[in-house]
Amino acid sequence: MTICPVQKVTLFGLSSEKRQVLENLQELGIVHVSDINNPNRVPERPGLGDLDSYKAFKYLMSAPSRRRQITSQAGFDAQGVVEDTLQVQDRIAELTQSRDHLIEKIRQLEPWGDFSFPTLEDMGGNHLWFYTVPRSRLQALSSLSSPWEIVRVEGDAHYVVVVAPEEPSGIPVPRTHTGAVPLSVLRQQLDHCEMEVDELEAQRIVLTHWCSLLARHLATAEDMANIGQAISCSFDDQVLMGVQGWVRKDHAEKVEAFARRHGLVCVLADPDLSDHPPTLLSNPDRFGGGEEVVKFYSMPGYRTVDPSLAIFFLFSLFFAIITSDAGYAVVLGFLLMGFWGKLSQSHSGRRLARLGLMIVGMCFMWGVLAGSYFGFKPPAGSFPARFAVIDVSDTGFMMKLSILIGVLHLLLANAMAAWSHRGSLAAVVPVSWMALIAGGAMAGFGTMGDIPSIVTPGYVLAGVGGLGVFLFSAPEMLPPRRPMDVLRIILAGLLGLTKITSAFGDALSYLRLFALGLAGSSLAMTFNQLAMNAADSLPGIGLIIAFVTLVAGHGLNIVLSIMGGVVHGLRLNVLEFFNWCITEEGYPFRAFAKKEIATWTP
Template identity: 40%
Template sequence: MAIVKLKKLTFCGLISEKSTVLEKLQQLGGTHLIPLKEDGLTPAELAQSRQAENAGKALKYLKRCANKRHQVHNTKDFDLDGVINAVLTIQSGMRTLSDKRDALQKRIKEIEPWGDFRLPEDGLRGLNLWFYIVPERLMKQMWAVDLTWQVVHKDNLYSYVVVIAGQEPPASSMPVARTHTGKVPLSRLKDELNQIELTLQDLQAERESLTRWIALLEVNLAETANRCELWLAHSLTLDSDALFMIQAWAPEEQLAVFERFAKQHRLALMISDPEAGDTPPTLLKNPEKLASGEDIVHFYQTPGYFGWDPSVAVFFSFALFFAMILSDAGYAALFMLLLAGKWRALGQSRKGLRLRMLSMVTLAASLVWGVMIGSYFGYGPAPDSPLETLKLLDINDFDAMMRLSIFVGVAHIALANGVMAYHRWGKKTAFVPVGWLAIVIGGFMIWQVSGPHQHLIQQLGYGALAVGCLFLLMFSSERTVVKPRDWLWVILDGFKSLTGLTEIFGNVLSYMRLFALGLAGASLALTFNQFAEQIYHAVPGAGLLLSILVLLVGHVLNLALCVMSGVVHGLRLNYIEFYKWSVSDEGYPFKPFSKKGVGND
């Protein structure tokens, strides 16, 4: 649950042994290479480095093909680069032709009512044809037009009018704007469309023919990626006539491994800490059962190396937010059944295992929350039933649920500022998140607390607000106070920081969406249930079938909306509200220079 500490490694060796050293370093793995050349890659080098990416694109494109050929496993006639280039050429050609076909179809549809005609090459003795699509309700205005015109086609809504005139009629004299038909005849457009269709069929046949290489592409994909990474590593070194040098970031806990590597290959090795101006990559380390939090974090923003790892906090807060938005134990149980059916399939890969754990925790939280509010596919538990005794909250109690949602928001943002204060401890700016922590808690105490000690607690809340504002006023500035006049700038920076009061309270109120979305889902489920019951009683015989259909369609729709809301807003509250107060710097992920095997994630 932390960002791994890294060291900068500088290897130096003989240029004649460079290829061997880089190959062995790739086999060893665990380093993030640092470019030592400022001029970057040439176009040829850039194209070569993208070959692995192209191989992946080609493989995906072939796998999406509906009709696949028998797989070839003999590598005798297999040309990896040739197959990749052929597939990508077909993909690009089919995309271009498909776009052109769509444009032609649209064009043909537009001019088809005018018929197949060709404009005279020598003109009409100074006259021209002007085309108008006139709605039937405006045709009366056409009779007032003092021009020569003719209706060439007519349907229920429009009349297709051709005007013969030397110059385009003024826009004010016509009921509608002119339509552009172009000079290409309809028959030629149709011939061109037919030719494109035939070409697309030929390309599709070539694509199907190339699907015979899918198995070999899968086998060679990892090898291609490894070869490209190794080739790219060659371009990152700093070379001279006799020596080469390469730098890399590596975990501090693995230094002994790299020291042995340097000794084994007779390399000079210098180990140093990150210096001022360095931007090391971010390597997150969490227990494997909670590691899916890393995937959620990387999806939006990788924290900076000198920051902190929010993975676990995001993991559990997302599960809680999703549960509060879903707000139905029946829906959660249904998803658990689906998860059970995919349990073994998800366990086949590392990413699948992470997703499985996140899903299990999220659905478990959803089930518990659904039982606590007593919602089962929109129905409440029967009176005096065991489930009724487990119902602790009423989702229709607007005041209580709103207070609970605000409390969750206060706790979440307080956690963000608390972690930020801990991370900055020892610096003057650590008092800034402490100030925000005091403000958000003090504001909640003033607003929500009631009971026999209400006056005392509210006084404590006002005191917390005052202390928080004082901290912001005095410690928001990083200026060094040398002269008395410097205090003026410190105070001004403090007032600038205080303008964030409206923002933090707005962020807290944003958590009311948990209650609003949960109530919306529960209300919609109840509405579908009531609608189905009304149909059942109102329509004898067929009412049962119709009510079942309403229940299925209604709950599937509601379930889809709830899941979409749970994912989108569950992540939003983490990425926008929580990150705003806890993750200050953006970093980039640690990418190990290591060999990849077939089937590895």
């Protein structure tokens, strides 16, 4: 829930020991290495190196079954394993394409039967022409002068063969191309193709013996690439060498102990205003799903705030409002249970699984408050009906609620921005925006809700906020020292006030919560009504139609709800919210550490 404080660390030692120092530092695994020659340049991550090896490793890891791992390096030829694996992969891809082509060709040829074309001499110079003619067009064949015959009938399709030296005219359908290879030969080719695929899949499974060693090989190669990049970021004058980076403040003692052990000079310093430190987010795993969302979109700057906790709860809330159905929440819960094992295989996956659990819980609670269970309302006086206090179809109420949620969301964003600038005049602007947005909301809600007592205070509060934005949009020029500074303050203030339209638009954009929730609820009720109409009007078969309508309709609505919840829930958090909350974009803290590539435990 915080951005970890870091310190700048600089290590000096003998140039002749540079590589050994970097290898030991990589073993320590707690320092983010920066470019000592250009401290504010963000070093690019080194490439994956041998892409073929990664491709082969990924292919073996996705094998349907796996063999016991070989741990001894004796007899391990990494290049040979990679080449064999890629050859197997390419050949399987080629054979799979051929198999699909053969299956389609056999499907097209089966209605005509298994036959071989006679020679042209045996046919007296005639050819066989094949057509698939619907019943409604058979009459057109009566005008043909050439002999023809119907060899098969399947439903409305009539399979017709015409004997003629040239392609006959007057047939109302295009010719069917059967090819010259008999059906029996195509089936033999398909059998051989599938047998070879099976043999190659078996070879692939045998190659999985080497996955652990191949992973170790890849990790070593990536470690070497990282050391090479660290060398390029270091200082070296042929006598002394220096390497610089960032370390968590609570890990500084470990770096000092490392320097003492290896005879290095260690200099630690807090970042100053000219520094651009990396951002290291720190959140407990139970709320870490919000951090994963933040890192996926944009890393906040070091001197800003961590919005992960807010994202964790508010994304779940927005998703719930868009879904607005307790029954759908139960379905989402079962889907989450189905993917829980796969998500639990990685640290990020476990965090996202907990976020999913929060979403399911929030969806269920909101659905109960909305009184919607697969689009059905609980009977009046029933136990579930006691909790149904929100009417999603009440347009006026839901619009006001959505805008109120948006206003509170923007107020929270500006409060977090003010906190990140605490102790400086720059904090006045987000506080002023809070006053302006809150005042505007008071005036608006007072007018719409016939509460005149809050309209005037709302205008006053908005005016004070606007004045604060105008006066403090250029805090670095306060107090003004020259007449030109006054002009710049005025221009910056006018420019800052142009964000009023953005604030108004951002608050109104939360109406999408109401619109999507109402659309989903209306669709659910519509599918229920269609199903009941089918069951009532068509006895017997109507029950089947009703069941299909319910399953297909609610299935589609759940998919649309998930898409809407993800897309618009993220949009409101990472666009509207981040626009006001995150005042500086940063880059992630990446520890210079040994690479580990996970395989599996046989």
